Amino acid sequence: MHNLKLSVEYDGTAYHGWQVQPGLPTIQGFLQETAKRISGEEVRITGAGRTDAGVHALGQVANFWTAKDLACESWQRAFNGLLPPDIVVRRAETVPDGFDARRSAKQKTYRYSILNAPHPSALDRHWLLHIPDRLDVASMADTVASLIGEHDFSAFRAADGNSPNSVRRVYEASFLTQGHRLEFVITGDGFLKHMIRIVVGTLLDVGRGRLTPATFRKILESKDRQHAGKTARPHGLCLMEVSY
Amino acid sequence: MHNLKLSVEYDGTAYHGWQVQPGLPTIQGFLQETAKRISGEEVRITGAGRTDAGVHALGQVANFWTAKDLACESWQRAFNGLLPPDIVVRRAETVPDGFDARRSAKQKTYRYSILNAPHPSALDRHWLLHIPDRLDVASMADTVASLIGEHDFSAFRAADGNSPNSVRRVYEASFLTQGHRLEFVITGDGFLKHMIRIVVGTLLDVGRGRLTPATFRKILESKDRQHAGKTARPHGLCLMEVSY
Numbered sequence: 137m138h139n140l141k142l143s144v145e146y147d148g149t150a151y152h153g154w155q156v157q158p159g160l161p162t163i164q165g166f167l168q169e170t171a172k173r174i175s176g177e178e179v180r181i182t183g184a185g186r187t188d189a190g191v192h193a194l195g196q197v198a199n200f201w202t203a204k205d206l207a208c209e210s211w212q213r214a215f216n217g218l219l220p221p222d223i224v225v226r227r228a229e230t231v232p233d234g235f236d237a238r239r240s241a242k243q244k245t246y247r248y249s250i251l252n253a254p255h256p257s258a259l260d261r262h263w264l265l266h267i268p269d270r271l272d273v274a275s276m277a278d279t280v281a282s283l284i285g286e287h288d289f290s291a292f293r294a295a296d297g298n299s300p301n302s303v304r305r306v307y308e309a310s311f312l313t314q315g316h317r318l319e320f321v322i323t324g325d326g327f328l329k330h331m332i333r334i335v336v337g338t339l340l341d342v343g344r345g346r347l348t349p350a351t352f353r354k355i356l357e358s359k360d361r362q363h364a365g366k367t368a369r370p371h372g373l374c375l376m377e378v379s380y
Numbered sequence: 381m382h383n384l385k386l387s388v389e390y391d392g393t394a395y396h397g398w399q400v401q402p403g404l405p406t407i408q409g410f411l412q413e414t415a416k417r418i419s420g421e422e423v424r425i426t427g428a429g430r431t432d433a434g435v436h437a438l439g440q441v442a443n444f445w446t447a448k449d450l451a452c453e454s455w456q457r458a459f460n461g462l463l464p465p466d467i468v469v470r471r472a473e474t475v476p477d478g479f480d481a482r483r484s485a486k487q488k489t490y491r492y493s494i495l496n497a498p499h500p501s502a503l504d505r506h507w508l509l510h511i512p513d514r515l516d517v518a519s520m521a522d523t524v525a526s527l528i529g530e531h532d533f534s535a536f537r538a539a540d541g542n543s544p545n546s547v548r549r550v551y552e553a554s555f556l557t558q559g560h561r562l563e564f565v566i567t568g569d570g571f572l573k574h575m576i577r578i579v580v581g582t583l584l585d586v587g588r589g590r591l592t593p594a595t596f597r598k599i600l601e602s603k604d605r606q607h608a609g610k611t612a613r614p615h616g617l618c619l620m621e622v623s624y
Contacts, residue, residue, distance in 0.1 A: 145502040192503060216499060224502040255460060258389040258468040259436060259618075263503065374503075 137201050140211060141231040142167070142181075144196040147222040149262045149371065153189040154196070163187070166223055167198065167215075174214045175204040184237045184378040185244055188330070190370035192263060195226075195245075197378040199237040235380070243307060243379040245323040248336045248372045253316040264317070265336075265372035271343035273318060277311040279342050279349040280320065282356060283335065284309055289328050290359035292338070294367070297329030302359075304328065311339070321376070330367050338365035381445050384455060385475040386411070386425075388440040391466040393506045393615065397433040398440070407431070410467055411442065411459075418458045419448040428481045428622040429488055432574070434614035436507060439470075439489075439621040443481040479624070487551060487623040489567040492580045492616045497560040508561070509580075509616035515587035517562060521555040523586050523593040524564065526600060527579065528553055533572050534603035536582070538611070541573030546603075548572065555583075565620070574611050582609035 144167070152160040156168065164181055171179040184197040206214075208228040215225040234240070251257050251264040252271050286305045293302055306324040313319075320336060338355060341347045347355075347365075355363040388411070396404040400412065408425055415423040428441040450458075452472040459469040478484070495501050495508040496515050530549045537546055552567040564580060582599060585591045591599075591609075599607040 147502050147505070194503065212499070221500065221505050222502050224499055226499050255456070255468055255470050256465065258391050258466050259438065259507065261391070261465050 137203055138205075139199060139201055139231050139233055139235055140208070141229050141235060141237065142198045142200075142215070142225050143227040144193060144198055145224045145226050146193050146196065147262065148187060148190050148192045150222060151189065153191065154183050154185070154187045163193075163196075163223060164198075166219060168200075170215055170218045171200060171202070173218055174206070174211065175202050177202060177204065182237045184241045185327075185375050187375055188333075188370045188373075191373045191375070192371075193375040195377040196375050197237045197241070197380075199231065199235060237378070240380050241326070241378050243323055243325060243377075244327065244375065245308075245321065245377040245379075246327070246332050247374045247376050248320040248322075248332060248368065249374070250318040250320075250336075250340075250372060251316055252318055262371055263374065265369055267340065267343075269344055271318070271340070272345060273311070273313050273343065275345075275349055276318070276339050276343045277313075279339060279352045280309040280311045280322075282349065282353040283322065287356060288359050289331055289356070291355050291357075291361055291364045292331045292334040293328035293361065294330035294334070295361060299328055302328055304331070332373060333368045333370065334361075334364050334366075336368035336372070340368065341365040381447055382449075383443060383445055383475050383477055383479055384452070385473050385479060385481065386442045386444075386459070386469050387471040388437060388442055389468045389470050390437050390440065391506065392431060392434050392436045394466060395433065397435065398427050398429070398431045407437075407440070407467060408442075410463060412444075414459055414462045415444060415446070417462055418450070418455065419446050421446060421448065426481045428485045429571075429619050431619055432577075432614045432617075435617045435619070436615075437619040440619050441481045441485070441622040441624075443475065443479060481622070484624050485570070485622050487567055487569060487621075488571065488619065489552075489565065489621040489623075490571070490576050491618045491620050492564040492566075492576060492612065493618070494562040494564075494580075494616060495560055496562055506615055507618065509613055511584065511587075513588055515562070515584070516589060517555070517557050517587065519589075519593055520562070520583050520587045521557075523583060523596045524553040524555045524566075526593070526597040527566065531600060532603050533575055533600070535599050535601075535605055535608045536575045536578040537572035537605065538574035538578070539605060543572055546572055548575070576617060577612045577614065578605075578608050578610075580612035580616070584612065585609040
């Protein structure tokens with residue numbers, strides 16, 4: 137048996153997220169069906185991050201076990217020949233038995249992209265959240281530092297999240313401005329359900345002057361979801377990298 | 381009557397090009413129908429460049445005449461509220477009577493974007509031409525200088541192009557490499573039908589070593605379409621800017 141690791145890029149627009157759901161198009165579903173077409177085996181593919189519906193990935197990582205003797209390049213070519221064009225296998229490689237895309241992951245980096253301009257974008261509409269309001273980007277940039285470190289992120293988790301432990305460690309968090317485009321980039325050991333999207337929704341309240349950087353910090357410390365902002369729409373979010 | 385100038389961004393993927401064609405979705409068609417819904421008038425919208433099916437624009441310019449007394453900002457908001465999300469009016473402004481988006485245009489800038497990597501891109505698949513072959517980008521960059529100046533571009537025009545004059549002036553032509561992404565940017569007083577796409581197809585033959593920069597120049601001088609390369613696919617092309 138071979139343990140195969142895939143690096144996967146996808147445009148999440150047309151999918152109901154990573155995880156298999158009966159009767160709905162999902163990334164995991166398409167990858168598993170394609171692996172079955174290639175190998176003839178029932179394959180279970182594990183992903184590093186279970187991205188929500190509409191969320192994209194440049195660097196999702198997945199792995200699966202197969203008995204099929206096929207060179208990694210042939211796997212990659214077969215996947216890309218059979219997958220729809222909005223899912224691309226960027227790399228396929230054999231990894232040691234102990235490797236599990238989810239459990240072995242040390243760090244994940246996500247990016248959330250915002251277009252802060254009066255009019256939306258036609259070309260980038262699927263990966264930029266359009267915010268026409270004037271935003272105080274300096275305050276937003278000041279705010280993100282308070283996310284760094286180990287915290288109980290209960291204030292920024294979905295009500296129906298089922299992780300038993302809400303403590304996560306954030307290694308880096310940055311907020312960059314390039315013209316009308318704002319990018320929030322966060323690296324951590326893991327993220328709670330909807331965590332980054334709720335953080336972004338709350339950051340936008342800081343940008344609109346409804347909250348100060350200090351209040352944002354208090355919301356984090358309150359561990360109370362009621363105090364945080366709305367869950368930002370999924371399409372601005374992209375899983376950039378998973379480190380092992 | 382008011383002469384209204386629009387700056388328009390669009391994702392050409394879903395459209396049969398700029399120009400109205402009965403029964404087919406086109407950019408001009410959607411803009412005209414929307415202007416009619418806003419004003420109640422039959423409106424004829426003139427575009428600076430008649431982009432092909434699948435070609436995009438960040439800075440297409442158009443104009444039309446209307447009797448409707450409506451502030452420019454209201455026109456813009458109404459357009460963006462009614463147009464599909466892949467067409468966006470970035471600016472609307474009143475211009476002097478003599479202004480005609482096509483005839484008054486002095487220069488147009490187009491960009492053609494290529495992904496030169498073993499695997500395609502999922503996220504950028506609609507605006508990058510994927511070329512997995514190894515390309516000699518230095519030779520491609522050397523070649524583009526021969527386009528600059530006034531030339532008879534008959535070698536690089538579609539057989540069915542109907543412009544009576546095949547002489548055009550190219551002001552700037554550059555070929556830039558950024559990682560796996562290659563960008564050909566060209567500015568001229570106008571372009572023949574399929575001209576940029578045939579130039580790119582021929583440039584790719586230089587990249588693949590089938591032609592030298594010197595042969596490219598001879599093909600241009602031959603004025604014979606038979607000697608040039610294939611017409612590159614439309615989706616890498618984007619109308620960036622029109623100057624007046």
